Amino acid sequence: MERLGAAFLIAGVVTFLLGFVLQGVLPMVTYRKLPVKTLAEISQDIPEEFRQLAEDYPEEFTRAFGEVNPASFAQALSRGRAVYIAEGCWHCHSQYVRPVSQEDLRFGPVSNAAEYNNELNLPPLFGTRRVGPDLIREAGKHSNDWHIAHFFEPRDVAPYSVMPPYRWFFDDKGRPNKDALAITAYVQWLGSWVEQVPQTIYNVDALAGAKQ
């Protein structure tokens, strides 16, 4: 039975490879010319929110990351992303805006492949469920303070939220620790490469201003 058995093993390998080429390799080929940004390259563009974080929590920030520079920003991003993954944030928050269901009005510009071609999307955090909103256009929509308060007790700033509090991001006095600053820096980075903070239904004041 060696021959017949081997036929099924080989059939398994061949059908796997066929699917792998069609669904995995071809997208790679399509995007082969998109440059892959390293963390060092990404961290050159320090968003305003990160500088603000150093001013909002000077003592904690200095202890955690030192000064505001690309190196400390890179450290914060990488740590923040690690926290995001460890806590399974990506199971309840997606990271891509679709061109349907009015998502551009709700979140901001539709996602494109170039935005994801970097070291911080290894693996990509597209997500599969939205219990909370999408986060890829989150940068600048809320203040750092809002995020810190939200991690401490989500319902204090979002009354109907079902997100759990993350008290272990804070010390005994309720001051944010390194993880809190890092994940805030990470979330405030998501979409910071978009020219302007999108005018969406979340920026209620901005929208009201636009209507006049």
Added chain:
Amino acid sequence: MTPATSPQRQLVNVALVRAHLVASATAFAILLLAGLAFALQFMQYYPFPGIPALSPGRVRMVHTNMAAYGFIANAFIAGLLWAIPRLTKRPILSDGLGWLIFWAWQGILVLTFLGILGGYAQAIEWGETPIFVDPLVLVGLVLLVTNLAHPIFKTRERGLYVSLWYFLAAFAWTGLVYFMGNYMPQFWVPGAPGAAIAGLFIHDLVGLFVTPIGWGLMYFFVPLLLKKPIWSHALSLIGFWGIAFFYPMQGVHHFLWSPIPMYAQYGAVVATIAIEVVVVTVIVNFFGTLYGRSDAMRSNLPIRWFYVGMLNYALTCLQCAIQVTLTVQKVIHFTDWVVGHAHLVMFGVFGFWIMGMMVELWPQVVGRPWYSTRLLTAHFWLTTIGMTSMFVILMAGGLVQGYLWGSLAHWADSVVYSLPFWWARTLTGLLIILGTGLFFYNMWATARQPAPAYVPGAATAEA
């Protein structure tokens, strides 16, 4: 346990099958509790607030990983250890290796459990097994395939039965899929193409590991229990090759309307609809087999589990052919609809088959008749009602969420209007937990009965 060298070696290593069944049941208990805890978070009744290791986000990953690698994998290994020697009339390569794999696999589960709770999860859906566990899984899979493929390759039977086709293909697929999904997006392929690979992994884990072994076991158990051959060998052929051809090329349908190239998305949609046509042949084949013996649905509990699982399979496939279209995706993607679909596939189909298999095998591996058939029946009905209503509730809740999002309602509205569905979902989960509690009590009570003189079906044969 008889040593591997003994000429009187048992054809089936019953103790090994029993050990895997117990491990599967244990993992099932853990995943049920993890699922319940996570469900309670949605109503602000989370039982372990403020404990980092028991944070809802981490417990959710325990729920899914215990389902795939604890509950399903252990039960399937038990099924393979039972079926392959009987189909080939040869024992597995080595009983010692079998036990090594058993303990290695449970070690992998413990490491996965602790790793996820400790914050070392990997950001790959269904592949949250920490990075340091992945090489162990691959080694474990290679050993498992070596042990189980040996009797198939060495059999002196004429021809290979359809179950063995599925098993062999799955042996080739599982390791490849696991390696691809856990390594490529993690280390080499970032961004949208990486997401395409991750999608392929989510899909292939169900399609190329769980599905073929599940169907292979059905092709083994159903004719055996109905005491008649499978209805049509031609349909078996079409079903197997159709699944083998179309299943591996659908991964991107998990990320429709994403930055992955549209041609890959269209391809995934077409291949998905194609396979739903193919699986109809498999379902027709099994219901053709049942024709004339439908009394077994009443009298034979494993058959009832198997065929209700197949009805759920038909339902998921129909649902899948509809939900995979780009139109329906606009509304239901990211909603509880998908969660309902996932539960119906993984538990409503494969979980049901595993339950049927446990009902069939447990008395044989402990050498005692079931303690109570009434408890078994209660288990079936509680689970069936719980699972079916959970599916309907999550599907309905998903539609509510999807339409609220599309109408630009405030995000909080989509949460508030979901609460009744989340409550109902939790209650249906409690029904499943209650049924399973009865079942586990029944298993325990069965095993501790005094040994009867007659041991049903404990097969022994010379190797």
